[in-house]
Amino acid sequence: MDDIKEFSRLKEKIHKERGLDVNQYKENYLKRRLAVRMRALGLRLYGEYLKVLEKDSGEMAVLLDKLTINVTQFFRDPEVFIVFENDILPQMLSSGMKKISVWSAGCSSGEEPYSIAISIEETAEKLGIKGFDYEIHATDIDEAIIYKAIEGKYEGHTLDNVAASRRNKYFIKDGGFYRIKDSIKKKVKFIRANLMKPYLKEQFDFVFCRNVIIYFSRELQKNVLLYFHEALKKGGIFFMGKTETMLLEYRDKFKCINIKERIFTKLEEEKGE
Numbered sequence: 001m002d003d004i005k006e007f008s009r010l011k012e013k014i015h016k017e018r019g020l021d022v023n024q025y026k027e028n029y030l031k032r033r034l035a036v037r038m039r040a041l042g043l044r045l046y047g048e049y050l051k052v053l054e055k056d057s058g059e060m061a062v063l064l065d066k067l068t069i070n071v072t073q074f075f076r077d078p079e080v081f082i083v084f085e086n087d088i089l090p091q092m093l094s095s096g097m098k099k100i101s102v103w104s105a106g107c108s109s110g111e112e113p114y115s116i117a118i119s120i121e122e123t124a125e126k127l128g129i130k131g132f133d134y135e136i137h138a139t140d141i142d143e144a145i146i147y148k149a150i151e152g153k154y155e156g157h158t159l160d161n162v163a164a165s166r167r168n169k170y171f172i173k174d175g176g177f178y179r180i181k182d183s184i185k186k187k188v189k190f191i192r193a194n195l196m197k198p199y200l201k202e203q204f205d206f207v208f209c210r211n212v213i214i215y216f217s218r219e220l221q222k223n224v225l226l227y228f229h230e231a232l233k234k235g236g237i238f239f240m241g242k243t244e245t246m247l248l249e250y251r252d253k254f255k256c257i258n259i260k261e262r263i264f265t266k267l268e269e270e271k272g273e
């Protein structure tokens with residue numbers, strides 16, 4: 001079976017219609033995700049699937065949903081949040097900083113940015129720090145998941161890592177669901193944005209991009225890591241996923257401060273004489 005041309009046409013179609021250049025995802029990943037959808041429809045060839053996409057206007061949304069894996073959880077990898085709450089935040093808060101800006105890039109249904117907000121609230125309270133503010137930008141390519149994040153209503157299993165005291169304090173029980181309280185919700189601004197393009201410059205104290213770039217090709221990882229570097233303020237801190245690795249060529253851009261939790265600080269370029 002030589003389906004290469006159809007595979008290329010399929011990629012072009014997604015790019016043209018949804019602005020997502022899937023050539024920049026790892027090819028094996030892309031093929032695996034396409035196979036999941038095609039199997040569900042009983043199809044074997046990309047050409048057959050193209051015909052379905054042409055006939056059924058809702059199929060593109062289903063495909064995008066399959067391509068962007070949204071799996072997430074509150075306080076995913078809790079050790080990262082322990083370091084954040086015990087070391088990184090206290091240092092920043094006790095330096096007298098008046099406002100903290102955070103970017104959760106690839107935020108999925110909101111569990112990550114809401115967890116960050118809870119961490120900030122709790123740490124400030126524990127340290128008795130008042131009179132400071134924070135805002136969290138949470139971005140994702142997947143429009144449907146952004147709506148879910150804005151709704152802020154979660155099934156119990158996504159809260160497995162949330163202590164009972166935090167559940168009571170920051171969520172409202174709603175039947176079998178938990179709703180995030182407005183006091184936390186109002187701190188998070190959800191925006192649809194593609195990580196393949198630059199976002200803001202020198203805006204953030206913290207950038208979290210966890211379990212996202214693992215699906216990207218090396219070339220795309222190179223660009224995206226540069227966008228994170230640009231987005232961070234001087235001395236800002238970058239958190240990546242525990243199974244992700246920093247590119248060696250960026251040793252002059254990011255200094256590792258915690259290898260186990262994949263935490264880095266932004267390095268400035270040395271200015272020549």
Ligand SMILES: C[S@@+](CC[C@H](N)C(=O)[O-])C[C@H]1O[C@@H](n2cnc3c(N)ncnc32)[C@H](O)[C@@H]1O
Nearest residue numbers: 068069070072106108140141142194195210211
């Ligand atoms: C596995 S989730 C990770 C969620 C969260 N960061 C965590 O660690 O739990 C990956 C998210 O990245 C998003 N994503 C994938 N490609 C993207 C892109 N090009 N631009 C923005 N978001 C993207 C997906 O839509 C998905 O919601």
